[in-house]
Amino acid sequence: MFKDEKMQELKEKMAAWEQSLQKSLEKRPERKPDFKTDSYIPVETVYTPLDLEDFDYLEQLGLPGEYPFTRGVQSNLYRGRLFTMRQYAGFGSAEETNKRFRYLLEQGQTGLSIAFDLPTQIGYDSDHSLARGEVGKVGVAIDSLKDMEILFDQIPLDQVTTSMTINSPAAIILAMYLAMAEAQGVDLKQLGGTIQNDILKEYVARGTYIFPPEPSMRLITDIFAYCGEKVPSWNTISISGYHIREAGSTAVQEIAFTLANGIAYVDTAIKAGMDVDQFGPRLSFFFNAHQNFFEEIAKFRAARRIWAKIMKERFGAKNPRSMMLRFHTQTAGCSLTAQQPMVNIMRVAFQALSACLGGTQSLHTNSYDEALALPSEHAVLMALRTQQVVGYELGVTDTVDPLGGSYFVERLTDQIEAQVFNYIDQIDKLGGAVRAIEQGFMQKEIQQSAYEYQKEVESNQRVVIGVNKFVVQQDDPTDLLKMDPTVAERQEEKLKKLREERQGQQVAETLKKLRSAAQTDENLMPLILDAVKAYATIGEICDVLREVFGEFQQQVLL
Amino acid sequence: MAEKKIRVLVGKIGLDGHDRGAKVIAQAFKDAGMEVIYTGLRQTPEKIVETAIQEDVQVVGLSILSGAHMQLLPPVCELLRSQGAGDILVIAGGVIPKEDISFLKQAGVAEVFTPGTPTGLIINFVKDHLS
Numbered sequence: 001m002f003k004d005e006k007m008q009e010l011k012e013k014m015a016a017w018e019q020s021l022q023k024s025l026e027k028r029p030e031r032k033p034d035f036k037t038d039s040y041i042p043v044e045t046v047y048t049p050l051d052l053e054d055f056d057y058l059e060q061l062g063l064p065g066e067y068p069f070t071r072g073v074q075s076n077l078y079r080g081r082l083f084t085m086r087q088y089a090g091f092g093s094a095e096e097t098n099k100r101f102r103y104l105l106e107q108g109q110t111g112l113s114i115a116f117d118l119p120t121q122i123g124y125d126s127d128h129s130l131a132r133g134e135v136g137k138v139g140v141a142i143d144s145l146k147d148m149e150i151l152f153d154q155i156p157l158d159q160v161t162t163s164m165t166i167n168s169p170a171a172i173i174l175a176m177y178l179a180m181a182e183a184q185g186v187d188l189k190q191l192g193g194t195i196q197n198d199i200l201k202e203y204v205a206r207g208t209y210i211f212p213p214e215p216s217m218r219l220i221t222d223i224f225a226y227c228g229e230k231v232p233s234w235n236t237i238s239i240s241g242y243h244i245r246e247a248g249s250t251a252v253q254e255i256a257f258t259l260a261n262g263i264a265y266v267d268t269a270i271k272a273g274m275d276v277d278q279f280g281p282r283l284s285f286f287f288n289a290h291q292n293f294f295e296e297i298a299k300f301r302a303a304r305r306i307w308a309k310i311m312k313e314r315f316g317a318k319n320p321r322s323m324m325l326r327f328h329t330q331t332a333g334c335s336l337t338a339q340q341p342m343v344n345i346m347r348v349a350f351q352a353l354s355a356c357l358g359g360t361q362s363l364h365t366n367s368y369d370e371a372l373a374l375p376s377e378h379a380v381l382m383a384l385r386t387q388q389v390v391g392y393e394l395g396v397t398d399t400v401d402p403l404g405g406s407y408f409v410e411r412l413t414d415q416i417e418a419q420v421f422n423y424i425d426q427i428d429k430l431g432g433a434v435r436a437i438e439q440g441f442m443q444k445e446i447q448q449s450a451y452e453y454q455k456e457v458e459s460n461q462r463v464v465i466g467v468n469k470f471v472v473q474q475d476d477p478t479d480l481l482k483m484d485p486t487v488a489e490r491q492e493e494k495l496k497k498l499r500e501e502r503q504g505q506q507v508a509e510t511l512k513k514l515r516s517a518a519q520t521d522e523n524l525m526p527l528i529l530d531a532v533k534a535y536a537t538i539g540e541i542c543d544v545l546r547e548v549f550g551e552f553q554q555q556v557l558l
Numbered sequence: 559m560a561e562k563k564i565r566v567l568v569g570k571i572g573l574d575g576h577d578r579g580a581k582v583i584a585q586a587f588k589d590a591g592m593e594v595i596y597t598g599l600r601q602t603p604e605k606i607v608e609t610a611i612q613e614d615v616q617v618v619g620l621s622i623l624s625g626a627h628m629q630l631l632p633p634v635c636e637l638l639r640s641q642g643a644g645d646i647l648v649i650a651g652g653v654i655p656k657e658d659i660s661f662l663k664q665a666g667v668a669e670v671f672t673p674g675t676p677t678g679l680i681i682n683f684v685k686d687h688l689s
Binding site for chain 1: 572573574575576577578581582584585586588594596597598599600602624625626627628629630653655656672673674676677678
């Protein structure tokens with residue numbers, strides 16, 4: 001990229017500069033023994049063209065919207081449309097969350113993102129004994145299509161896209177959404193949105209699994225095939241590194257394990273007889289924006305380039321859309337502190353900026369009070385305003401990939417890519433992501449990184465403002481969100497009424513048909529849709545599948 | 559003679575899958591010379607108590623970030639008492655609002671550790687209480 005004689009001259013100058021640097025270090029010693037990123041990649045004093053000696057612009061970066069998509073998946077990125085501002089929300093009952101959704105849309109949010117409570121995510125009705133204490137806590141309680149109808153009351157599904165953090169029972173929740181869209185008269189061919197539907201990272205890092213890997217993978221590919229035909233604009237999966245990072249991984253591990261899981265999904269779908277270019281364009285991703293600013297930006301860029309190579313070279317995709325890694329980003333929940341919580345607003349802002357500079361398609365910014373409780377309405381508004389400042393005021397959205405060509409960022413991008421491919425090779429040798437997870441490989445790697453991180457904080461090698469530096473005594477904010485203690489009761493009453501009012505015979509028949517189809521390899525989506533429309537509950541449908549598929553038993557590792 | 563090792567059960571109670579904190583504290587207990595029984599996810603109060611008694615632990619450390627602490631932690635203390643194991647030290651950690659802590663302490667939880675607590679402080683708390 002640079003002329004040979006100029007590089008030679010630079011090399012000589014650099015050698016002299018390094019000598020003078022050594023001298024000045026005697027007077028100005030460095031404040032740390034070594035500088036490194038969160039993935040332990042060493043950071044040098046300065047980066048120059050010498051760090052990118054073999055750099056091939058077209059091969060490594062290309063132009064925006066072109067292979068290998070390092071600079072982004074769209075040719076004009078945010079000049080066309082800003083990232084979707086999508087705040088993850090949900091608590092209590094469908095009635096309360098519907099109010100929060102409508103509030104967020106009024107405040108300029110451009111997409112919805114549903115948080116479900118744990119019983120819903122694990123396929124238990126609100127009146128199940130294991131749902132004790134959990135109903136409506138970390139998200140909204142959805143037992144049946146009835147709740148979903150309340151949740152979307154007065155929200156036109158042809159005007160918003162909705163992202164749903166649902167994994168094991170993704171097919172059921174998607175079926176509810178489709179049933180509702182049909183009832184609203186929305187053309188399913190136009191319906192946009194995302195289900196997370198990423199079971200592998202549940203086994204690794206998030207914990208809301210129900211069934212063992214094999215039937216879980218089958219449900220996922222059933223959804224790929226069904227949507228490919230009936231709901232072609234739907235993002236059928238959001239392959240997620242977010243929770244892997246939250247569980248304590250490094251940036252490199254986040255990308256490596258996520259893309260390894262992605263490879264497993266593609267493999268499974270191809271084995272089920274699908275063409276990679278048929279489902280490839282509908283795969284989407286979800287990453288974390290953490291504290292180490294430049295490493296995060298490089299991480300997003302590297303992820304795009306690596307996935308493009310995997311889809312093209314490993315799977316022989318022909319359609320460029322199959323090679324495009326489109327992703328949602330959420331700022332790092334685990335970086336928020338309970339101490340001096342207002343400082344979190346700053347952390348979130350910088351993380352949001354890194355996601356924007358990394359070319360994210362949509363963004364959730366965390367609320368400053370989330371280390372203390374579920375976010376209050378004014379904290380959510382502050383978080384939304386933060387990303388609006390990044391999107392509308394800073395000018396960083398006016399050109400595509402503004403850090404492309406930075407010696408430092410390009411060098412980091414290359415280093416992350418190399419380390420990620422190393423991990424992917426290791427996982428391939430273990431027999432792929434599913435086997436690697438069964439053997440606890442990813443879990444152990446993450447656990448180790450999490451423990452290192454904690455030790456660094458406790459030994460003050462890693463500064464966390466308010467926790468190990470600039471500590472002050474402060475009371476917790478008094479305006480935290482209070483949960484309505486009657487949610488569980490209200491859900492139980494609704495369930496009772498539902499079971500009285502619906503056609504019991506129809507419920508029983510649809511469930512029976514689902515049970516027999518689950519024993520074959522018939523696509524289960526149409527049968528789940530029938531059961532949902534008969535107002536079968538999520539618990540009833542999951543119980544049928546539990547009977548046929550069995551339940552996943554976590555391997556306890558320490 | 560070597561001092562008898564402290565036996566600790568570290569558990570995730572309820573449906574919450576956030577196990578980073580539980581695993582970090584379990585590892586820290588181990589490094590501090592304790593014997594650790596880690597239960598993994600999705601434990602009920604009944605299951606925790608059964609394991610605690612079976613494993614003859616002196617300490618039960620429960621991690622919960624889902625907000626179900628008010629419903630799930632008191633039954634652990636009650637069950638331990640009713641099964642003659644009320645001397646087992648119960649501690650908890652997670653996203654637990656300050657205003658809930660006095661209720662949990664009345665119910666029998668010896669201490670509640672909130673986000674940002676150094677592991678060393680928890681280890682010292684356990685050692686002090688058992689000495």
